Amino acid sequence: MPKKFYITTAIDYVNGPPHIGHAFEKVQADVLARYHRALGDDVFFLAGTDEHGVKNARAAAVAGIEVSDFVAKNTARFQELIKAFNISNDYFIRTTDKKVHWPGVFAMWKALEKSGDIYRKKYKGLYCVGHEAFITKKDLKDGKCELHKKEPEVIEEENYFFRLSKYTKVIQGKIESGEVRVVGEAAQNEILHLLREGLDDISFSRPSKDLKWGIPVPDDPSQTVYVWCDALVNYISAIGYGSSDVLKFKKYWPADIQVIGKDILRFHAAIWPAMLLSAELPLPKILFVHGFINIGGEKMSKSIGNVIDPFSLIEKYGCDAVRYYLLREIPPTNDGDFTEEKFEERYRADLARGVGNFTARVVNLGARHIENEFFSYESAETKKAIGRAEKDYHQAMENFRFNEALEAIWRLISYGDKFVDSSKLWELPEKDPEKFKSHIAELCAVLANIALLLEPFLPETSAEVARQLGVSVEDKNSWRFRLERGKSLFPMI
């Protein structure tokens, strides 16, 4: 029976259009999902959107449309993003889905209550009249709301709290022991530091008059479930937690990997595990924490006007080229940088002159002289080169070093290019046709292995290489090639 593998991405907040950072997270998770499918695992890969909250309600009001229409429209953009980047998610969860998501939230809330971890408490907050909402100390400048230049009122209201403080030590221990692994050194340090200091109990609901656009607290419609117990629950509601059919939940939970950004670490490495502990559910095994993408060394921001639109990038260069840049140039768990110059440099050097050109020279030369089907062949030396690439590749993947896995593949491409040159392959059809055929068979084996390893990263390219070779990559050990010239994989720009 295949091993189950459950991987999630953070659900995106839909108050604005998707940018390149959203795409980055999906692409990283997609590589892991595809990699584990290739290993033969039974993969379930989740993506989705977080659609409740005051910000959405306000943005919809500004736009002058119904909030449900507003979030539906924006969610569609995120679904287009997933399609454009060829993301292989098995399901897309929406927190506004009353059939799938809400029952999970209700079940979670009741589980927390049952453990005695939900209690009523007065919440004291800074209320800004201009915002019509609570603000934080961060929003203040000289004691006044930075935006509205007014002193906030201190308002007290009663709502439900969750006993987060009760679980911080236990979670700290589990992260220290590696039972819950936080991938990304900076992220691990940060969360351990936070946990060592201990965390306070946290507000888990808001009065419905302040927060209407959300899920009502079970048996108390005067309160709306606050973001934690709404958004975070998506990871289990999506697979049936709280529904009448919990088979999928039993099978896939706990998540093997949860992919998140460094900005939401605290919620996933503290609040979420605490909720799971309280509900007596197992904790996710790995939190993979990625960094942010800067643009030319600067933070991406609307006010600077440097936000990169992932759709126009794909339209210009193609899905796989953008995936390649994100996975090769951005360090997996650190901040990275994007510029169009760097992008084109990578494109030309690695894609056009690398995998594209190598594929073209092998397939064209082979197809010109060999029409029939022929078997794959590997000399001892080639076998060794492929074996080394595989070993480096898998080792890199186990450590989530996507960039290094790609380097390993590119060393194999380089091996193939050298092979063509050193054997003067283009002279052989005249000089030694038998040797030519065996060399082509050998180079096709190299190419097919490249396509196989490349599939999680550049699925379209992998499929096109396989098509030109006339094989399916997954049929390794029984490859019989029949070459067919095709279009350039990555035309020179």
Add this chain to the structure above:
RNA sequence: GCCGGCGUAGCUCAGUGGUAGAGCAAGGCUUUCAUAAGGCCGUGGUCAGAGGUUCGAGUCCUCUCGUCGGCACCA
């Protein structure tokens, strides 16, 4: 303020106490199968700075500087 990451070739980075590395870019030579593509070979370094530990420090310790970030119930 408290805490953390980072600082190594023009750029992106690897480097586990033992002769400073890779890829890209730039330069020279070379090939013509291939997308003006490929291959080969140099060049390129005060490892941010200072001090310390050590037979020996890019690596460990202390301090300084630069830079990015986290925390003070925003998500």
